[in-house]
Every structure is written in C-alpha cells, then in structure tokens.
Amino acid sequence: xxxxxxxxxxxxxxxxxxxxxxxxxxxxxxxxxxxxxxxxxxxxxxxxxxxxxxxxxxxxxxxxxxxxxxxxxxxxxxxxxxxxxxxxxxxxxxxxxxxxxxxxxxxxxxxxxxxxxxxxxxxxxxxxxxxxxxxxxxxxxxxxxxxxxxxxxxxxxxxxxxxxxxxxxxxxxxxxxxxxxxxxxxxxxxxxxxxxxxxxxxxxxxxxxxxxxxxxxxxxxxxxxxxxxxxxxxxxxxxxxxxxxxxxxxxxxxxxxxxxxxxxxxxxxxxxxxxxxxxxxxxxxxxxxxxxxxxxxxxxxxxxxxxxxxxxxxxxxxxxxxxxxxxxxxxxxxxxxxxxxxxxxxxxxxxxxxxxxxxxxxxxxxxxxxxxxxxxxxxxxxxxxxxxxxxxxxxxxxxxxxxxxxxxxxxxxxxxxxxxxxxxxxxxxx
Numbered sequence: 042x043x044x045x046x047x048x049x050x051x052x053x054x055x056x057x058x059x060x061x062x063x064x065x066x067x068x069x070x071x072x073x074x075x076x077x078x079x080x081x082x083x084x085x086x087x088x089x090x091x092x093x094x095x096x097x098x099x100x101x102x103x104x105x106x107x108x109x110x111x112x113x114x115x116x117x118x119x120x121x122x123x124x125x126x127x128x129x130x131x132x133x134x135x136x137x138x139x140x141x142x143x144x145x146x147x148x149x150x151x152x153x154x155x156x157x158x159x160x161x162x163x164x165x166x167x168x169x170x171x172x173x174x175x176x177x178x179x180x181x182x183x184x185x186x187x188x189x190x191x192x193x194x195x196x197x198x199x200x201x202x203x204x205x206x207x208x209x210x211x212x213x214x215x216x217x218x219x220x221x222x223x224x225x226x227x228x229x230x231x232x233x234x235x236x237x238x239x240x241x242x243x244x245x246x247x248x249x250x251x252x253x254x255x256x257x258x259x260x261x262x263x264x265x266x267x268x269x270x271x272x273x274x275x276x277x278x279x280x281x282x283x284x285x286x287x288x289x290x291x292x293x294x295x296x297x298x299x300x301x302x303x304x305x306x307x308x309x310x311x312x313x314x315x316x317x318x319x320x321x322x323x324x325x326x327x328x329x330x331x332x333x334x335x336x337x338x339x340x341x342x343x344x345x346x347x348x349x350x351x352x353x354x355x356x357x358x359x360x361x362x363x364x365x366x367x368x369x370x371x372x373x374x375x376x377x378x379x380x381x382x383x384x385x386x387x388x389x390x391x392x393x394x395x396x397x398x399x400x401x402x403x404x405x406x407x408x409x410x411x412x413x414x415x416x417x418x419x420x421x422x423x424x425x426x427x428x429x430x431x432x433x434x435x436x437x438x439x440x441x442x443x444x445x446x447x448x449x450x451x452x453x454x455x456x457x458x459x460x461x462x463x464x465x466x467x468x469x470x471x
C-alpha cells in the first residue's frame with residue numbers, strides 16, 4: 042500500500058477503505074508517513090469530503106491510536122457531554138452535578154480553554170484546592186461513590202488527533218466537517234461513555250456559523266456514534282449572544298452555583314434542563330424524557346443538584362468559603378449604552394475576546410490565566426435600555442484598554458423595534 046495512491050484516490054473523490062484509513066493513521070502516528078503527504082490528503086478531504094462510513098473509519102483509527110479508557114468497572118450506564126465551544130459556556134459545571142443528583146453516572150475527561158472559549162478544567166482549577174489530576178483508580182472509584190468525576194485528558198488519549206489538528210491548523214483544513222466530526226468523536230469515544238450528548242453551538246461566538254453546517258456536523262457525529270454502538274444525541278444551540286451572564290473563570294463558577302441553587306439565568310437553566318433530561322433518560326433513571334425533564338428541573342430547585350456539586354467539589358479537594366468574596370478584582374468598570382432602544386444582538390466573540398485580553402483566557406498554551414477577571418452582562422437580547430444604562434461590567438485586575446471597552450460597546454446591537462428573544466435550543470438530532 043502506498044500513501045501517494047491513497048492521496049490520488051481521495052483527490053479523485055473515490056471511497057477510502059478501512060484498511061487504507063488505518064494505514065494512514067498508524068503510519069502518521071508512528072512517524073513513518075511525512076507531514077507533506079498527510080497535508081495533501083487533508084486538503085483532498087477538505088475539497089472532496091468523506092462519506093459517513095469513511096468518517097467512521099477515520100474516527101475508529103484515531104480512537105485506537107492511543108489509550109481507550111475502560112469504564113467497565115463503573116456500575117450502570119455512563120453518560121458524557123461535549124460542547125463545540127462558546128462564550129460563557131459553563132454547562133458542564135451544572136450538568137454534571139445535575140445528572141449525578143438524579144442517579145446518572147457522569148465520567149468526564151475535559152480540556153482547557155484556548156482563545157476566546159473557556160475550558161472546564163480552567164474553571165474547576167480556579168476553585169481553591171480543586172484538582173483535576175485523578176488516577177484511573179481514583180476516577181472510577183469517585184464515579185461509583187458519588188456518580189461524578191471530572192479529570193484532565195491524558196497525553197496518551199487519541200495522539201493522532203493532536204498530530205492531525207496541529208497540521209490542519211497550519212494548512213487551512215480546520216473547517217472540514219468530516220475532520221471536525223472525527224476529531225470530536227474520537228476523543229469522546231476514547232473516554233468510554235455509553236451515552237454522549239453533543240452541544241453544537243451556532244452563531245457569532247461559535248465554530249459553526251450556519252444552521253446547515255451545524256446540522257450536517259451533528260448528523261455525522263450521531264451517525265459515527267451509532268455505528269460504534271453508542272447512543273448519541275446532538276443539540277444545535279444558539280451562540281448569537283453569550284450563554285448566561287458571566288464570562289470568566291470564577292465568574293462562571295459563581296453563576297454555575299447560582300444556577301444549581303435555582304437562581305440562574307433563564308437561557309442557561311433551559312439548556313441544562315433539556316440536555317440533562319436526555320442524559321437522565323438514557324441512563325435509565327427515568328421512564329421518559331418528559332419525566333427526566335421534571336426531575337432535572339426539580340433538582341435544580343430543591344437543593345439536590347447543589348448538594349451534589351458540593352460533594353463533587355469536596356471529593357476533588359476544592360473549597361469555596363463564601364460566594365460573597367469569591368471574585369476579587371481591583372476594578373469593576375461599567376460599559377454604558379450610548380443610545381436607547383431594544384437589544385437585538387450581543388456578539389459573543391468580542392465579549393469572549395475581551396475576557397481573554399483582560400487575562401481570563403489563553404492566546405498560547407503557556408499563558409497564565411487570571412481566574413478573577415472577565416465580563417458580566419447586565420442586559421440581554423430583548424431588553425430595553427436608556428442612554429447611560431449599564432450594558433455589562435468589566436472585572437479587571439489591570440488597566441482595561443479603550444480597545445476592550447469599545448469592543449464591548451460595539452458588541453451590542455440596539456434597535457428601535459421591539460425584539461423578542463429567540464430559542465436557546467434550535468434543533469435536537471437523535
């Protein structure tokens with residue numbers, strides 16, 4: 042088998058066999074096939090695409106390029122979720138304790154944030170003492186004991202994805218739906234869960250910009266999971282404004298706790314209840330999605346989800362003395378409206394970038410995050426504002442530049458007509 046023949050085959054839009062895909066991934070992971078040949082194949086895939094079956098072959102080959110987590114010692118159905126990334130996306134912090142409080146087993150390996158989207162691990166590590174470095178034995182025992190554990194991904198998990206993504210990033214082939222799907226699904230499948238819920242963001246602050254692309258990606262990921270014997274549900278969700286109100290590590294942790302206490306923003310609660318209901322139902326902890334939805338909503342308001350959060354954070358060494366002084370910054374700067382009207386849009390990307398520039402995110406993997414800083418929205422889509430009303434507040438430990446403040450002001454689109462907020466969940470794909 043020759044690599045050049047495989048490149049030419051995909052260039053001419055022919056079907057790649059499982060053996061050919063395995064040959065490519067194994068050869069590249071072992072350093073036998075050079076970057077320039079893989080780059081050529083990636084570009085051929087970018088232009089010619091892949092069938093669902095080819096994408097499943099690619100996912101399977103990447104999945105088995107390294108370790109696969111064995112969760113067979115965890116009792117019951119294992120559930121997991123993945124978000125394609127968004128601004129203010131703290132759903133894991135809420136969904137984990139929520140579904141665990143209903144008896145579902147959540148065993149989750151999470152990643153760090155890079156750029157304008159925050160990472161779950163960064164948010165957890167912003168809590169004093171909280172550790173995400175769990176051994177496999179600790180991880181499994183914690184899930185069996187309290188139904189939830191969240192840890193960092195190991196270097197041995199899907200090494201082919203790390204190699205391919207680095208190459209895609211510098212060859213203009215990131216925006217390929219089969220390559221995106223295989224990257225996401227290989228990591229999720231390697232994590233060992235039986236049920237995977239996918240939150241596919243669409244809009245200004247998301248990777249997917251159109252409903253058509255989000256739908257195609259979602260359908261492909263569901264197909265890949267089903268072909269590999271897993272239950273996969275995808276939710277296409279709105280990211281034309283930040284999720285919830287808080288953007289920034291400790292600010293988002295605080296908002297997650299408020300949501301688990303039954304006092305969270307409506308869009309965030311709605312999203313978590315809906316995704317959580319499918320996780321609870323598929324974990325066989327409810328007889329229907331409707332019954333699971335009632336359980337999820339009730340547990341956010343009766344103290345059960347909050348109690349599970351406290352148990353989870355304590356198990357991983359974390360300690361929060363009080364929310365009153367949990368977020369400490371040198372300055373809180375209001376960004377005020379310069380015109381009156383109804384808010385029609387809040388561009389999520391500038392809000393995420395503002396938090397990043399304040400020190401709340403990374404531009405490179407080596408950057409150190411300031412967990413205290415960020416942005417808190419005071420107005421959302423559909424709200425009416427007068428001139429001088431505060432649109433958002435900037436939490437800063439260093440001078441907030443005019444560029445940051447002006448970028449936040451420009452993120453808000455204000456019109457004279459009444460605006461009705463849209464739905465947070467646009468489609469569900471089973």
